[in-house]
Amino acid sequence: MQRVDTELIMTDGDLINKFLDGPDSPAGVNAFNTLVWRWEKPMYNFILRYLGKRDEARDLTQQVFIKVYRNLARLKDRERFSSWIYQIAANLCRDLIKQKRRRQSYSLETLRESGALEETAHAELTLLPEAALHPDKVVSRNELKDILEKALQEIPEEQRIVVIMKEYHGLKFTEIAEALGVSVNTIKSRMYYGLSALKKILAQWQIDEEAMLYDM
Amino acid sequence: MTCDEIKILMMDFLYNESEPESEKLVRAHLQNCSPCRTEYEALSRTSLTLKAWENEDPRLHHVFVPERQSWFGALKxxxxxxxxxxxxxxxxxxxxxxxxxxxxxxxxxxxxxxxxxxxxxxxxxLPRQAATADSQLVAQVRQELEVKYQQMLLASQQQQRDELNRTLVNFATEVDRQRQIDLMLVGRGLDEFQQHTNSRFQRNDEMLKQFLQTVKLPPPR
Incomplete structure (x- = not known):
């Protein structure tokens, strides 16, 4: 899709204004599609890092933009769009996790009855990254990506989301606090504990700078 | 400032969000506190390691198209x-x-x-007049329907009677024809029987004559 050059240099706020001036006009639709094009990759990667599932990340990315399309008119402060869209994505992720937990609780009952639960403890060992099983091995960038994907899933959700927003999306602590609806100090505290937990996990798996081989 | 208090400020310092005053405090603390300095360096390395996971291409190309509006919505x-x-x-x-x-x-x-x-x-x-007019119309239609129904009933009965008569006449004709055939066959049978009997009588007479001619009876005493 060809994008108008002026739209590419427009701020999110300007694009939103253009869209809201005529949501069904070609100019409005183009402005919204520019917004989608701009935020598609960050949203997908945010959800992917939070949930760790690519297919779920694709579905939820789509849902994020549908929600944005429907509710954009309610956003009073256009400059808060960044926090707002992360808030939508985070809420959708949390809803999905809750849904999965509910389903899991049913299946755990079945597992307990069938006595298969004891086997899962053993099965978890196989989920450890390859590098953890072979500490001397130098890991490539792709392997490191898999390790980080697994490591992020190991830390609590509330810390994970803050780490992702900060490390991968460069949001300020105030923006994260706004998106998650908690105080800035709480966010900084979660960031500290999340980063510390990741440090410990990576140390346990023998992942440090020396283990990294950047195949560039 | 204690080591616990510095943890929060350390996050600001790590991500370049410190106020000038707190930056000075953190720098001073890290210079003097070896465990906190080690912790800061480790967290800094972890942050660097995390960066190794680069953004992936989602291979998504969402395009929104305007909703089709009804003429009423467009007018509104x-x-x-x-x-x-x-x-x-x-x-x-x-x-x-x-x-x-x-x-x-x-x-x-x-x-x-x-x-x-x-x-x-x-x-x-209450729509009184309209109701009266309506009820008259309904009564008229009902009467017409009644007449039509009676006419149709009579026509149907007549049709059934005619059908029955036709069937009876056909039946009688058929019975009569069968009777004629039967009588004809009986007559033909009787004729044949009579002819057969006559021919047998004639043959018996001839045989008797031949017998009398061949046998001489004694003279009467």
Whole structure:
């Protein structure tokens, strides 16, 4: 899709204004599609890092933009769009996790009855990254990506989301606090504990700078 | 400042969000506190390690297209939009008022008639006259339907009688024909029997004559 050059240099706020001036006009639709094009990759990667599932990340990315399309008119402060869209994505992720937990609780009952639960403890060992099983091995960038994907899933959700927003999306602590609806100090505290937990996990798996081989 | 208190400020320092004052405090603390310095360096390395997971291409290309609007929605948007001209808003309000009046008129059973150059306007909560006219019409239609029904019933009965008569006549004709055939066959059988009997009598007579000729009877005493 060809994008108008002026739209590419427009701020999110300007694009939103253009869209809201005529949501069904070609100019409005183009402005919204520019917004989608701009935020598609960050949203997908945010959800992917939070949930760790690519297919779920694709579905939820789509849902994020549908929600944005429907509710954009309610956003009073256009400059808060960044926090707002992360808030939508985070809420959708949390809803999905809750849904999965509910389903899991049913299946755990079945597992307990069938006595298969004891086997899962053993099965978890196989989920450890390859590098953890072979500490001397130098890991490539792709392997490191898999390790980080697994490591992020190991830390609590509330810390994970803050780490992702900060490390991968460069949001300020105030923006994260706004998106998650908690105080800035709480966010900084979660960031500290999340980063510390990741440090410990990576140390346990023998992942440090020396283990990294950047195949560039 | 204690080591626990510095943890929060350390996060600001790590991500370059420190206020100048707190930055000075953190720098001073890290210079003097070896465990906190080690912790800061480790966290800094972890942060660097995390960066190794680069953004992936989602291979998604969402494109939104405008929703198809109904003619009513399009008209409403054109006439009642905030930036619509004054005449548009007036037209929309007038249309709304007309619709409202029509609705109220319907609720009040309003009747407007024009007879002999005069307009008549009547409203009533109960549509009495209309009900009378309707009931007369219903009675008339019901009567007509009754007559039609009787006619159809008679026609049907007549048709059934004719059908029965035709069947009986056909049956009688068939029985008569069968009787004729039977009588003819019986007559033919009797004729054959008579001919056969006659021929046997003739043959017996001839045999008797031959016998008498061949046998000489003694003279009577």
């Amino acid at each position: 948007e054109k006439l009642a939009a905030p930036n619509a001209p004054v005449w548009g808003k007036l037209a929309w309000m007038s249309a709304g008022m007309v619709m409202g009046l029509l609705f109220i008129s319907a609720l009040l059973n309003t009747e407007i008639s024009f007879t002999n150059g005069n307009f008549t306007y009547r409203t009533s909560l």
